[in-house]
Amino acid sequence: xxxxxxxxxxxxxxxxxxxxxxxxxxxxxxxxxxxxxxxxxxxxxxxxxxxxxxxxxxxxxxxxxxxxxxxxxxxxxxxxxxxxxxxxxxxxxxxxxxxxxxxxxxxxxxxxxx
Amino acid sequence: xxxxxxxxxxxxxxxxxxxxxxxxxxxxxxxxxxxxxxxxxxxxxxxxxxxxxxxxxxxxxxxxxxxxxxxxxxxxxxxxxxxxxxxxxxxxxxxxxxxxxxxxxxxxxxxxxxx
Numbered sequence: 001x002x003x004x005x006x007x008x009x010x011x012x013x014x015x016x017x018x019x020x021x022x023x024x025x026x027x028x029x030x031x032x033x034x035x036x037x038x039x040x041x042x043x044x045x046x047x048x049x050x051x052x053x054x055x056x057x058x059x060x061x062x063x064x065x066x067x068x069x070x071x072x073x074x075x076x077x078x079x080x081x082x083x084x085x086x087x088x089x090x091x092x093x094x095x096x097x098x099x100x101x102x103x104x105x106x107x108x109x110x111x112x113x114x
Numbered sequence: 115x116x117x118x119x120x121x122x123x124x125x126x127x128x129x130x131x132x133x134x135x136x137x138x139x140x141x142x143x144x145x146x147x148x149x150x151x152x153x154x155x156x157x158x159x160x161x162x163x164x165x166x167x168x169x170x171x172x173x174x175x176x177x178x179x180x181x182x183x184x185x186x187x188x189x190x191x192x193x194x195x196x197x198x199x200x201x202x203x204x205x206x207x208x209x210x211x212x213x214x215x216x217x218x219x220x221x222x223x224x225x226x227x228x229x
Contacts, residue, residue, distance in 0.1 A: 036220075043205060043222035044157065090157060101147070101159040101170055102218060 002027045004074075004091045006105040014113045019063075019078040021108050023091030026072065033074045034092040034102065035065055044090070050074060061085070086112045116140045118221035120206050126227045127196055135191045135224045137206030146189045147207040147218060148181065150174070157205065163189065196228045 007022040025031055033050040048059025055067045065076045074091060091105040119138045127133050139146050148160040162169040163181050180192045189208075193200055203225050207218040 044220040046217055046219070049217060092157075101162055101172070102149075102157075103159065104149075104157040106156045 002031065002093045002095065002103050004033075004093050004103060004105040006089075006091050006108050008108055009106065010109045010111065012111040012113060013081050015083055016080050019076070019081045019085065019110065021076040021089050021091075021110065023065075023074045023076065023105060024072050025074060025091075025093045027093055027095075029095055032094045033065075033067060034094070035059065035063070035074075035076050036090045036092060036104075037061075038088040038090065038107075040087070047076070047089075081110075081112050083112050083114070086110055118206055118208055118219050120204075120221040120224050122224060123222070124225045124227070126229065129198055129228055130195050133193050133196055133226065135193075135204050135206075135226070137189045137191070137208075137221055138187050139189055139206065139208030140210070140219060141187070143208035143210045143219075145169075145209045145218075146181075146183070147209075148191045149205045149207065149220075150202040151205065151223075152199075152202045160191070160204075193226075196226075198228050201226055201228045 003026045005024045013019055035047040036044040037047050038044050047063050048057045050057050050067045058064045063078045065074050067074050088107045088109050090107045092102045094100050094102045121136045146163040149157050151157045159172050161171040161175045161181055178194045182190050203223045205223045206221040209218045
């Protein structure tokens with residue numbers, strides 16, 4: 001069975017500060033890992049995905065995530081937070097990049113302080 | 115850029131009524147999905163659909179739920195007799211193929227409110 005755990009349901013950072021959203025996964029097979037963002041009253045937008053190629057994955061809006069097998073982690077980072085980054089972020093795992101169900105974490109709400 | 119669309123954006127219904135949520139996946143995609151998100155909770159997988167049949171379904175997807183691809187463009191989720199606990203945001207997703215080169219693209223969701 002696969003699962004993801006997101007540490008921290010709410011993270012607050014100052015504008016310009018580093019963003020770090022934590023995600024740990026559990027998978028019996030090599031996982032595909034994703035970060036999705038959900039802005040208020042909108043759908044899910046893919047930020048980035050790991051598909052067993054490079055362990056450091058760059059996504060949209062300046063976000064990146066690093067797959068660390070030894071730590072079973074896939075933390076999301078951004079060097080400098082913008083006000084527009086305020087949203088809900090979901091880490092997710094699948095056995096296949098596209099054809100299988102995606103298992104989502106419980107989400108982390110990111111707030112940005114002026 | 116192609117996108118998944120969903121209608122309606124908000125559906126209000128009485129308990130016990132049937133509802134049909136509609137989705138138009140990206141036109142050349144072959145795999146289709148429904149997920150739901152109860153307010154304040156995580157996004158949950160409901161069902162996947164490929165080649166005109168269900169590929170996988172979750173425990174949530176009981177006999178009250180059904181999916182259909184009635185034509186070449188629409189993908190629908192029907193709830194036969196809605197319950198209060200069916201109130202949620204329902205997301206449709208589609209992908210083009212299996213394997214590591216493709217991604218599931220999500221629609222904006224339909225908010226279902228059961229009174």
